[in-house]
Amino acid sequence: MSIRARKRSWLSLVAVGALVASVTAAGPAAADPNNxxxxxxxKAVTVEGVMEHLTALQAVSDANGGDRAAGRSGYAASVDYVVDRLTDAGYTPTVQAFEFPYFEENSELQQLTPTPITYVNNRDFNRNGFVPTFIGEATGVVTPVDVVLPPPPTPNSNSSGCTAADFAGFPAGNIALLQRGTCGFNVKALNAQAANASAVILFNEGQPGRTGLVTPVGDTPGLAIPVVFATFETGNALAAPGPRTARVKVDFLAETRTAWNVFAESDEGNPNNVVMAGAHLDSVQDGPGINDNGTGSAAILEVAEQMAKVKTNSKVRFAWWGAEEEGLLGSEYYIANLSQAEQDKIALYLNFDMVGSPNHFFGIYDGDNSGGTAPPGFIPPGSAQIEDVFEKFYADRGLPKDDTEFSGRSDYGPFIAVDIPAGGLFTGAEGVKTAEQASRYGGTAGLAYDPCYHQPCDDIDNLNLFALDVNADAIATAVITFAFDTSTVNGVRAPGKSHGAGNSEHVGEAS
Structure with a gap:
């Protein structure tokens, strides 16, 4: 649908801040039809232009609670920004709304005394999966109940909290600290409640393989106290000698919300031979998502602006995906709602998810499977030829490059699932840079490519500007190359002219 009417209603809901307003008002530099x-x-695509967009996305996050996650105000404001910039550049952008299961985890575990400690959700503890689950919080003295430390050598031999007798003399209102083993988690929790505990902290037993997080499950009729599960390390610390007080909170939100994909197409080009380039626009709930994936979103926005007046041979379609962090939901929705005829018109898809990691490497999706990480038949034919374009780009600049696994674990996944050739770039997430890579790329061996991956510190300072500058040019090179000639991928060089190479079954009849 047309974006203009809807976008104004979004803008009335979300204050994006003065910085975004000023950036939007400035508008893009006039695109040159000779680009x-x-x-x-x-030459036209600059890192300054990309940074202008990233600065705006940081301002969006700052004005909307510190994130740009799908289903929240920061994502709606991010959509508004992209739509405004595309409109100013001369496109007629469209949005595609879709509903998705929104989940927000607000559970907490804190030690209040003797030393305040705030434990990290999904690292040190997690919420239970009981049916029903009680939502509430409690503060009290932590009382270990029949725990065995150090743990017994045999797993599943600890009976902490399995019988009412374990709670003999338990002080009413205290928080029961229970250890995994012998009986069901639900049995332990309900026994603690019957002993008038105000909350329960269940922690792992401690043998090899039983130290991390699991999710307690089971039927808990009448459960009326908050229950969380903790790692062995966390539980062991809470069981240390001396009085300790803690706060346990179980709180979450689960409902259906709306997110949006944004699209912009070139005016020119064969509509039966579409070159797509995309990036996910949403962040995780825990941070502004400037590298992941503001960088990909900003880079393709800069390329789209500079290509706005170019008369391409193929139709070029840019995409900004919603709810990727929830499981590729926006791109999956898009592909699922395309007819087979419309899918067949897509010559190829280029994906850009994290292209400015601070401790970067230059990763290219391994379209020819030279690394042998993809199973037979997983990679659509034509993907190797996309990889070739990126490899030539880095070679021409005398820059190192590496294959990165062609796994389908970003928004190209739904495309390759329907046999559309794909490729893209990646500068690294939580993986660790090797010494060999550090010798070729610089940076720090033994450190994550992005130490702020999915964290609040993934902000405007969490970037490598050299990598971002190089990759913005790599993206521009691939998009403009295929905009004029997809023959290496699917046999189509110019509107209506098939040259017989590649997989022509992906291309509809020329108009």
Whole structure:
């Protein structure tokens, strides 16, 4: 649908801040219709232009609680920003709304005394999965109940909290600290409640393989106290000698919300031979998501602006996906709602998810499976030829490059699932840079490519500007190359002219 009417209603709901307003008002530099070659387009595409967009996305996050996650106000404001910039550049952007299961975890575990400690959700503890689950909180003295420390050598031999007798003399209102083993988690929790505990902290037993997090499950009729599960390390610390007080909170929200995909298409080009380039626009709930994936979103926005007047041979479609962090939901919805005929018109898809990691490497999706990590038949034919374009780009600049696994674990996954050739770039997430990579790329061996991956510190300072600058040019090069000639991928060079190479079954009849 047309974006203009809807976008105004979004803007009335979300205050994006003065910085975003000023950036939007400034608008893009006038696009040149002669940006029609890799050399011309890469000169027009600048890291300053990409950073202008990233600065705006940081301001969006700052004005909306510190994130840009799907289903929240920061994502709606991010959509508004992209739509405004595309409109100013001369596109007629469209949005595609879709509903998705929104989940927000607000559970907490804190030690209040003797030393305040705030434990990290999904690292040190997690909420239970009981049916029903009680939502509430309690503060009290932590009382270990029949725990065995150090743990017994045999797993599943600890009976902490399994019988009412374990709670003999338990002080009413205290928080029961229970250890995994012998009986069901639900049995332990209900026994603690019967002993008038105000909350329960269940922790893992401690043998090898039983130290991390699991999710307690089971039927808990009448459960009326908050229950969390903790790692062995956390539980062991809470069981240390001396009085300790803690706060246990179980709180979460689960409902259906709306997110949006944003699209912009070139005016020119064969509509039966579509070159797509996309990036996910949403962040996780725990941070602004400037590297993940503001970088990909900002880079393709800069490329789209600079290509706005270019008369391409193929139709070029740019996409900003919603709810990728919830499981590729936006791109999955898009592909699922395309007819087979419309799917067949897509010559190829280029994906850009994290292209400015601070401790970067230059990763190219391994379209020819030279690394042998993809199973037979997983990679659509034509993907190797996309990889070739990126490899030539880095080689021409005398820059190192690496294959990165062609796994389908970003928004190209739904495309390759329907046999559309794909490729893309990746500068690294939580993986650790090797010494060999550090010798070629610089940076720090033994440190994550992005130490702030999915964290609040993934902000405007969490970037490598050299990597971002290079990759913005790599993106521009690939998009403009295929905008004029997809023959290596599917046999189509110009509107209506098939050259017989590649997988022509992906291309509809020329108009």
């Amino acid at each position: 029609n070659s890799p050399k011309k387009l890469t």
